[in-house]
Amino acid sequence: MKNAMTFLPAACLAFLCLGVTPARAEGGLHGLLLRFDEPAGRRFTDYSGSGNTITAVGTVTRSTVDKVHGESSVCFDGNGYLQIEPSSDFVFSAALTIDFWFKSSYTERQNALSFGDHRDVNNIDFNFSDRDPVGGTSVGFWLFWSSNGWNRITSGTRLQYMDGQWHHAAMVRNQGIITAYLDGVSVGSVAYDATLGSLARPVHVGAILLNGAVNHQWHGCIDELRVINGRALWTSNFDPKLYLPAPLNAYR
Secondary structure, eight states: OOSBOOOOOTTSOHHHHTOOOOSSOOTTOEEEEEOOOSOTTSOOOOTTSSOOOEEEEEEEEEESSSBSSSSOEEEEEEEEEEEEOOOGGGOBSSOEEEEEEEEOOOOSOEEEEEESBTTSTTOEEEEEEESSOTTSSOEEEEEEESSSSSSEEEESOTTTTOSSSOEEEEEEEETTEEEEEETTEEEEEEEOOSOBOOSSSOEEESOEEETTEEESOOEEEEEEEEEEETOOSOSSOOOGGGOOOOOGGGGO
């Protein structure tokens, strides 16, 4: 796979794939859209129109070469992360979609994305390469929520997704069923219909909040991160290259 995936699939409708800076998302859909395409030195922008505030902490860079789509991706060296202030956009009472592209070759536990604190009752965490998750068996991917790991979907051997190639991760809730997808293929489903997310904690890209402290920071790059509060974008396996993010109001 090439470093820069600069394709626009023929099967992809232009308004779904390209997108423009939108107005506030309509139809009850709220969320987050981070393309990471801003020039170096510019603040990161939420392209969903929801107006979420993103703050870079520590060492956070952009790569115009190593990217999935658009101008650039965001990259971390384990000493930085993005923090997004608490918002009702991140309180999920029904359907939801969270997805992003990731690339890393790091060999220890790290977190790409987290909502809330690791031990909160309504957290969501995307954890990779864990040597000793709940259950005692090392895994490549560990999605867990509303717990310190017991409500979970796991997949793969410990370093399976740390191969220095771009991969796609997604969490979708549809009609009370949470499904995790890796590279567009379902790796498990669990019934869970309680509210997720919180107005009390920020969202972290490239780290996890663990007992109030930032930990397990990301080593690698992330691109095209999307959160849709109010709709399940996928209900079966899919090709993620055909669903590059667009403004949230394109999914009405």
